[in-house]
Amino acid sequence: xxxxxxxxxxxxxxxxxxxxxxxxxxxxxxxxxxxxxxxxxxxxxxxxxxxxxxxxxxxxxxxxxxxxxxxxxxxxxxxxxxxxxxxxxxxxxxxxxxxxxxxxxxxxxxxxxxxxxxxxxxxx
Amino acid sequence: xxxxxxxxxxxxxxxxxxxxxxxxxxxxxxxxxxxxxxxxxxxxxxxxxxxxxxxxxxxxxxxxxxxxxxxxxxxxxxxxxxxxxxxxxxxxxxxxxxxxxxxxxxxxxxxxxxxxxxxxxxxxxxxxxxxxxxxxxx
Numbered sequence: 001x002x003x004x005x006x007x008x009x010x011x012x013x014x015x016x017x018x019x020x021x022x023x024x025x026x027x028x029x030x031x032x033x034x035x036x037x038x039x040x041x042x043x044x045x046x047x048x049x050x051x052x053x054x055x056x057x058x059x060x061x062x063x064x065x066x067x068x069x070x071x072x073x074x075x076x077x078x079x080x081x082x083x084x085x086x087x088x089x090x091x092x093x094x095x096x097x098x099x100x101x102x103x104x105x106x107x108x109x110x111x112x113x114x115x116x117x118x119x120x121x122x123x124x
Numbered sequence: 125x126x127x128x129x130x131x132x133x134x135x136x137x138x139x140x141x142x143x144x145x146x147x148x149x150x151x152x153x154x155x156x157x158x159x160x161x162x163x164x165x166x167x168x169x170x171x172x173x174x175x176x177x178x179x180x181x182x183x184x185x186x187x188x189x190x191x192x193x194x195x196x197x198x199x200x201x202x203x204x205x206x207x208x209x210x211x212x213x214x215x216x217x218x219x220x221x222x223x224x225x226x227x228x229x230x231x232x233x234x235x236x237x238x239x240x241x242x243x244x245x246x247x248x249x250x251x252x253x254x255x256x257x258x259x260x261x262x
Contacts, residue, residue, distance in 0.1 A: 049258040118175035
């Protein structure tokens with residue numbers, strides 16, 4: 001027994017008009033980040049106190065470079081989704097809210113591009 | 125009658141609000157999850173700086189290393205490492221809740237304490253490893 005109209009049930013979208021997409025992507029990125037952040041911590045710890053050439057050689061290994069790229073993409077996706085909720089919870093006036101939501105998206109893309117650029121340069 | 129009214133005013137049940145509410149441990153860990161999440165978002169700047177410095181050259185990497193090894197750098201890095209450990213462990217707790225596990229009060233309280241303690245232990249272990257095994261000099 002549902003209080004939804006048939007069309008609402010078909011569309012699967014609630015009051016926010018976006019359905020469960022945000023919730024689901026937050027969980028998927030969270031699950032992916034369990035192994036990836038452990039890997040990131042291991043890579044970072046291996047580079048602590050090491051000369052630059054050693055750190056470069058370590059990150060150049062395909063498995064480490066791929067894990068690092070995946071970690072960065074998943075972490076930034078998770079970050080953008082999480083910060084969106086924080087902003088929506090605390091910022092109630094429409095103008096600043098939209099500005100901050102845009103800023104979060106741009107921040108995620110800029111950091112992501114910078115990290116991927118650095119990784120490509122490290123590997124090549 | 126006035127005295128009676130006064131006494132009644134003093135003893136009537138009051139609705140709790142945030143300043144007088146005794147914080148349940150689950151409330152503290154929930155707030156900490158959000159705070160560490162925002163902190164880790166700023167931490168992405170450090171990761172980007174580290175990778176860019178590594179890619180750029182010896183001088184850029186020396187600058188990054190010097191800042192990271194400075195007292196302020198070490199405090200910031202400890203905050204980053206603890207936030208990562210905490211958000212990871214508490215995130216697993218949230219995922220368990222999402223599939224309906226560990227949601228009763230007793231378990232939720234107990235796992236709160238476990239998550240705080242083990243994240244601190246992990247962060248301290250990471251720094252102990254960096255100083256003792258990797259030979260990082262203060």
